[in-house]
Amino acid sequence: MSDPSTVFARRAPEGYQYQTIKVTSLEDGRVRLIAFSRPERYNALSPLAYKEWLLALNDAAVDDDVLVTVVVGTGPYYSSGNELSPPTPDQADGILAVRAMCEANPNIKPLEDPLPDLAPEHRDLIERGIITRELVSSMIHFPKLLIAGVNGPAIGFAATTLAHFDFVFATKEAWFMTPFMQWGFCAEGASSVLFPEILGPAIANQMLYTGKKFTAEELLPTGLITEILSINTFQEEVIARACKLAKSLPPHAFTKTKRLVRHRANEIDRANYNEMNLLIERMASEECEKRVMQFFMKKMGKPKPKM
Numbered sequence: 001m002s003d004p005s006t007v008f009a010r011r012a013p014e015g016y017q018y019q020t021i022k023v024t025s026l027e028d029g030r031v032r033l034i035a036f037s038r039p040e041r042y043n044a045l046s047p048l049a050y051k052e053w054l055l056a057l058n059d060a061a062v063d064d065d066v067l068v069t070v071v072v073g074t075g076p077y078y079s080s081g082n083e084l085s086p087p088t089p090d091q092a093d094g095i096l097a098v099r100a101m102c103e104a105n106p107n108i109k110p111l112e113d114p115l116p117d118l119a120p121e122h123r124d125l126i127e128r129g130i131i132t133r134e135l136v137s138s139m140i141h142f143p144k145l146l147i148a149g150v151n152g153p154a155i156g157f158a159a160t161t162l163a164h165f166d167f168v169f170a171t172k173e174a175w176f177m178t179p180f181m182q183w184g185f186c187a188e189g190a191s192s193v194l195f196p197e198i199l200g201p202a203i204a205n206q207m208l209y210t211g212k213k214f215t216a217e218e219l220l221p222t223g224l225i226t227e228i229l230s231i232n233t234f235q236e237e238v239i240a241r242a243c244k245l246a247k248s249l250p251p252h253a254f255t256k257t258k259r260l261v262r263h264r265a266n267e268i269d270r271a272n273y274n275e276m277n278l279l280i281e282r283m284a285s286e287e288c289e290k291r292v293m294q295f296f297m298k299k300m301g302k303p304k305p306k307m
Contacts, residue, residue, distance in 0.1 A: 007141045008062050010134060012055040020049035022074070023056050026239065029065035030246035032056075033239065039075025044083035045157060047128050054135040061142055067254075068246045069142070071165075072149035072235055078174065081156025084183070084292060094122030098284040110280040112273070125280060132157070133276040136189055139164035140262075140269050143255050145245060149238035150174045150216070151231070159207075160189030163198055166258070168224060169238050170216040171231040179211035183295070184288035186278050193271040198224050 012018075024033040034056045036043035045053075053071075060069045073079055087095060097118055102108055111129050118126065139146065139161055148162055150170040159176045162168050180186060187195075187208050195204035199222045206212040219225050229237050282288050 007134070007137050008058040010054060011058055011062070012052075016055070018052050018056070020046060021052050021056060023059075025066075027243045027246050029063075030067045031239070031242050032060040032063070032066045032069045033242075034060075034069065034071045035074050036072070036079050037074045039073075039077070041083065042077040042080035042153075043073050043075065043158075044080045046083045047124075047131070049083070050128070050131050050135055054131060054138060057135070057138045057142065060144060061138065066144055067249060067251055068145045068147060068242045070147045070149060070238060070242045072238065073151045075152075077152040078148075078150045078154040079158035080153065081158050084295065086296060090121045091124045094118070094124050094126075095284045095289070097122050098125055098280065099286070102281045102284060108281075109277040110284075111277050125283060129276050129280045132188070133272060136161065136164070136272045136276075137269055140190065140265050140272065143258065145242075145249065145254065145258075147238065147242055149235060150225075151234050153177070155179070157189055160187070160191035160195070162224060163189065163191065163194040167226045167241075169227055169229050169234075169241070170225050171234050172216060172228055173231055174216040175213050176207070176216070176219060177211055177213040178207045181209060182211055182291065184282060184285060184291040186275065186282050188272075188275045188279050190268050190272045190275065192275055193268055198222060 020036070020038055022033075022035045022037045024035070025031070026033055034053070036049070038044060038046075038049065057069065060066045098110060098115070101115060101117070102110065110126060111133060115126065142164070145167075146165045148165040148168045150162070150168060152171065152174055154162065154174065154176050156178055159178050162176075178187075178191065180188075191204075191208060195208060198204075199207070199219070203214065203219075203222060207214065216225055216228050220228060
């Protein structure tokens, strides 16, 4: 579990140029806007996108001028979630190495237990898991007001992490889906704990077990969505609300109140750790490999392999 005193330690180097997101300061630095900026890829989360999202959040968390942080999408999607791509030869060898270790020791925790036999060139899956775990920890412990502007579909990790935002504004066109079973993955983003609590068991089970798609209007009564806004002026309206809050909120009173509200942060972070260890085991598994291969073969118009 993350030490709250070091959770924001991974920071962007001075002068860093973001490639997958756009970071803007508004309202004299009191509002930090983070926009996913890969619309041609439906704002899919590549390994670099995960890392840059983490860097931008951590920078906002420790900047004394920032009171409100807003995350939005660019184009028709908020984010299509984890970007699937065929592994390179080194990545494929690394997956097999992690699989062998997990199969040899069912109790192993890949992100916490030392893996001395894993060559540096085969650590890609582990490094990606560490970054993702840190990103979720950053959201769990985030001390400022955190707002999501969900302008369109939010899939997978983009959907589960909404549970960590203080306000989630969405358009009527937005929809939410977590197709983890389709890939042979497992719950992540601490959704195994927060989704049943926020959405209720019926909706949470449908999302996590079956990957059922829900609209913003369907999720509004659950409390995950704060308010539905018009798509025509959506980003402007979200930013206007963020700026208004940045002007009106007393920083110290808000920070202390949020700490009280989020008093279970360490418990939720432990769920994040447990999920990410299991997710790495799942992503290295033969079951996951077959399901991802099915996806790419279907994409290429080839017949599915026999299970």
